Amino acid sequence: MRPRRILADLSVFSKGYLRSPIALFFAFAFPVILIVTFGSIFSAPTSKVSLPVEDLDHGSNVSEAFLGALSKTGAVSISQVDPATVNASGGFASWLAKNSDPVGLVIPAGFASAYEAGNATQVTVFTDPEDAADSGLVVGAVDGVANQFNLNYAHGSTIITIGTANVGSQVFTEIDYLVPGLIGFTILTSPMFAIVDITSSYRKDHIFRQLSLTPLTKGEWLTSKIIWYVLITFLTALLMLGVGDVAFGAHVGFDLAMVPFLVLGPFFFVSLGMLAGSVAKTPESAAVIGNIVTFPMMFLSGTFFPVSDFPGYLQVVAHALPLYYVIDGMNQAALFHNYGTPFVLDLTVVLVLSVVVALLAIVAFRWRDE
Amino acid sequence: MTDAIRVDGLTKSYGPVHAVDGISFTVDQGAVFAFLGPNGAGKTTTVEILEGLRRRTGGSVEVLGLDPWSDGRALHEKVGVIPQDFRFLDKITPREAVVYYGRLFDRPVDPPALLARVELAEKADAHYDTLSGGQKQKLGLALALVNDPKVCFLDEPTTGLDPKARRAIWEVVRSLKADGRTVFLTTHYLEEAQLLADQVAIIHQGKIIAEGTAAEIIRRYGRPQRLVVDAPPELADRLRATLRLPVQVAGGTVEVEYRTKDDLQKVLAAVQGSGVPWSGFSTRSDTLEDVFISLVGRMDEGVLHPPGAS
Numbered sequence: 025m026r027p028r029r030i031l032a033d034l035s036v037f038s039k040g041y042l043r044s045p046i047a048l049f050f051a052f053a054f055p056v057i058l059i060v061t062f063g064s065i066f067s068a069p070t071s072k073v074s075l076p077v078e079d080l081d082h083g084s085n086v087s088e089a090f091l092g093a094l095s096k097t098g099a100v101s102i103s104q105v106d107p108a109t110v111n112a113s114g115g116f117a118s119w120l121a122k123n124s125d126p127v128g129l130v131i132p133a134g135f136a137s138a139y140e141a142g143n144a145t146q147v148t149v150f151t152d153p154e155d156a157a158d159s160g161l162v163v164g165a166v167d168g169v170a171n172q173f174n175l176n177y178a179h180g181s182t183i184i185t186i187g188t189a190n191v192g193s194q195v196f197t198e199i200d201y202l203v204p205g206l207i208g209f210t211i212l213t214s215p216m217f218a219i220v221d222i223t224s225s226y227r228k229d230h231i232f233r234q235l236s237l238t239p240l241t242k243g244e245w246l247t248s249k250i251i252w253y254v255l256i257t258f259l260t261a262l263l264m265l266g267v268g269d270v271a272f273g274a275h276v277g278f279d280l281a282m283v284p285f286l287v288l289g290p291f292f293f294v295s296l297g298m299l300a301g302s303v304a305k306t307p308e309s310a311a312v313i314g315n316i317v318t319f320p321m322m323f324l325s326g327t328f329f330p331v332s333d334f335p336g337y338l339q340v341v342a343h344a345l346p347l348y349y350v351i352d353g354m355n356q357a358a359l360f361h362n363y364g365t366p367f368v369l370d371l372t373v374v375l376v377l378s379v380v381v382a383l384l385a386i387v388a389f390r391w392r393d394e
Numbered sequence: 395m396t397d398a399i400r401v402d403g404l405t406k407s408y409g410p411v412h413a414v415d416g417i418s419f420t421v422d423q424g425a426v427f428a429f430l431g432p433n434g435a436g437k438t439t440t441v442e443i444l445e446g447l448r449r450r451t452g453g454s455v456e457v458l459g460l461d462p463w464s465d466g467r468a469l470h471e472k473v474g475v476i477p478q479d480f481r482f483l484d485k486i487t488p489r490e491a492v493v494y495y496g497r498l499f500d501r502p503v504d505p506p507a508l509l510a511r512v513e514l515a516e517k518a519d520a521h522y523d524t525l526s527g528g529q530k531q532k533l534g535l536a537l538a539l540v541n542d543p544k545v546c547f548l549d550e551p552t553t554g555l556d557p558k559a560r561r562a563i564w565e566v567v568r569s570l571k572a573d574g575r576t577v578f579l580t581t582h583y584l585e586e587a588q589l590l591a592d593q594v595a596i597i598h599q600g601k602i603i604a605e606g607t608a609a610e611i612i613r614r615y616g617r618p619q620r621l622v623v624d625a626p627p628e629l630a631d632r633l634r635a636t637l638r639l640p641v642q643v644a645g646g647t648v649e650v651e652y653r654t655k656d657d658l659q660k661v662l663a664a665v666q667g668s669g670v671p672w673s674g675f676s677t678r679s680d681t682l683e684d685v686f687i688s689l690v691g692r693m694d695e696g697v698l699h700p701p702g703a704s
């Protein structure tokens with residue numbers, strides 16, 4: 025191992041890399057696209073029920089206050105419907121049906137004056153029996169708000185209120201799991217696809233034969249690729265953490281304990297790519313082997329969903345995939361800031377696998393024809 | 395030890411194919427050795443065994459006293475190689491490639507001078523994948539020279555080059571020889587071998603069928619020199635009557651083979667005395683190419699057998 029030769033090879037390899045638009049796209053643009061796409065999907069407000077409201081009291085102070093209180097429950101998102109369009113559709117029920125809305129609310133005319141005079145009045149919730157979940161939610165919310173208004177009118181006092189508390193120290197949303205997961209995704213895909221392709225096409229083009237005529241060793245060649253992909257991984261990871269934070273307010277920041285995984289991850293997958301590329305006889309079979317190894321890990325290692333959400337048998341599969349330990353380690357570090365046993369276990373698994381696979385790759389790899 | 399390369403009973407088989415079938419030769423230190431043969435004869439196989447790129451099936455091989463396969467790393471410090479189908483990294487320029495090799499070998503390099511030597515200076519900063527076939531070959535030659543090699547293996551270095559570029563490569567080969575380096579050259583351009591080589595070997599179907607200097611091979615396997623007279627065919631009849639030398643008629647000329655100066659004078663006298671009008675004459679001798687074609691042709695027809703075969 026001579027640093028001079030590793031640096032010489034690194035310099036040439038990085039030049040080629042930086043001159044390849046496809047490589048740059050997959051290194052930097054693709055991870056951002058991933059995080060923006062999946063971040064948008066997972067952080068969309070899916071729990072609120074959309075609730076069209078026909079206000080026949082025409083924005084009186086009480087109907088405003090009632091809708092305000094309803095909105096504050098956080099269970100519904102209110103949209104006002106113009107009574108004129110409702111009439112044109114032939115009533116609220118058919119308007120809802122036309123717009124495929126399963127629930128709706130009508131506030132009657134004279135709602136404010138009735139409330140202030142203390143006369144009984146009635147808001148109507150339209151529900152679709154086929155959508156019991158949404159209907160129940162809306163009826164419950166409306167009922168709660170109505171009770172509050174009744175109590176207020178009677179100057180009654182609230183006795184029971186609800187407070188909320190969380191199990192963890194912090195609330196983690198999908199996006200928080202997504203950032204380390206997607207960093208893991210790029211740690212896997214960016215070196216694997218590139219190195220499988222490079223090892224098989226260099227062999228076909230006799231580039232390795234050419235290099236075998238120089239003092240460069242297989243280990244030096246592999247080291248320079250590992251260094252390069254570690255650098256790329258750091259840049260990509262910082263970029264993804266930044267985008268996750270700025271665009272989706274993810275709670276994961278850079279944690280120093282991520283560093284061993286940002287180093288060992290590319291170390292492992294560059295070596296695995298070289299191993300896959302060396303056992304294959306042709307570039308085509310190399311691509312197939314690479315895909316067989318890569319695809320299960322792409323989806324089952326906690327990249328897009330936390331593994332703890334998987335059914336039991338898939339959790340077993342996940343624990344057999346090296347990327348799981350990289351992603352879990354990064355979750356322990358960046359999310360839970362837990363550097364105890366799970367973190368150490370993840371680190372040990374990744375370290376041992378990396379060393380074993382790197383040695384296998386160097387041994388299996390042939391510069392020259394036999 | 396003055397042999398740069400020693401090959402003894404070398405064989406290489408690919409299944410039933412005997413790509414190299416028991417060849418032996420030596421190359422003197424400082425010599426230019428031309429290895430000739432038709433397509434598929436076994437040239438590249440032999441060269442790559444000498445370079446340590448392929449493992450031999452049998453026999454023994456030494457380059458600069460080293461076994462190319464087991465002492466490959468030590469050997470590669472001292473030899474330069476252009477493989478037959480030289481390829482390099484697509485997005486790297488010749489200047490970067492030369493600097494890269496300099497750093498790998500830990501040798502000082504002067505990229506502009508080296509690239510000028512192989513006539514590639516104006517493409518120093520073009521990406522490899524934009525170079526023409528000949529320009530790529532020139533880069534291969536430049537890289538082969540970075541480590542100041544004692545032995546250079548050039549497998550068809552001039553194939554696909556234009557005439558001017560070929561002459562530039564010849565100059566490089568001559569300068570390598572002038573520096574005392576050994577050059578192992580394969581080529582399909584026979585006049586190139588004749589011009590450059592001190593030693594020539596012709597391989598055919600894995601066996602060496604002729605060996606020596608170009609002049610020796612021509613003398614041994616070529617036809618004798620001919621006097622070619624521009625004259626009508628009746629001259630041939632007259633000469634056959636007076637001389638005991640082979641006479642042929644060929645397209646408006648009459649050719650007489652001769653071996654000695656005495657014979658030549660007799661032929662000239664006979665022509666003069668024949669009374670047949672003639673308009674001019676020249677002498678013609680076989681080139682290496684003529685000999686190559688006739689040797690390989692006769693081998694293929696089974697008329698001739700490789701030396702040592704019965």
Ligand SMILES: Nc1ncnc2c1ncn2[C@@H]1O[C@H](COP(=O)(O)OP(=O)(O)OP(=O)(O)O)[C@@H](O)[C@H]1O
Pocket residue numbers: 408411412413431432433434435436437438439440478
């Ligand atoms: N890797 C291989 N596997 C099988 N056969 C091979 C292999 N390499 C060479 N051969 C066979 O060995 C024989 C010699 O090939 P070689 O490449 O040495 O020829 P060559 O003299 O260099 O020809 P050319 O002038 O076309 O370059 C050919 O018949 C070829 O098909």
Ligand SMILES: [Mg+2]
Pocket residue numbers: 437438439478549
């Ligand atoms: Mg060849």
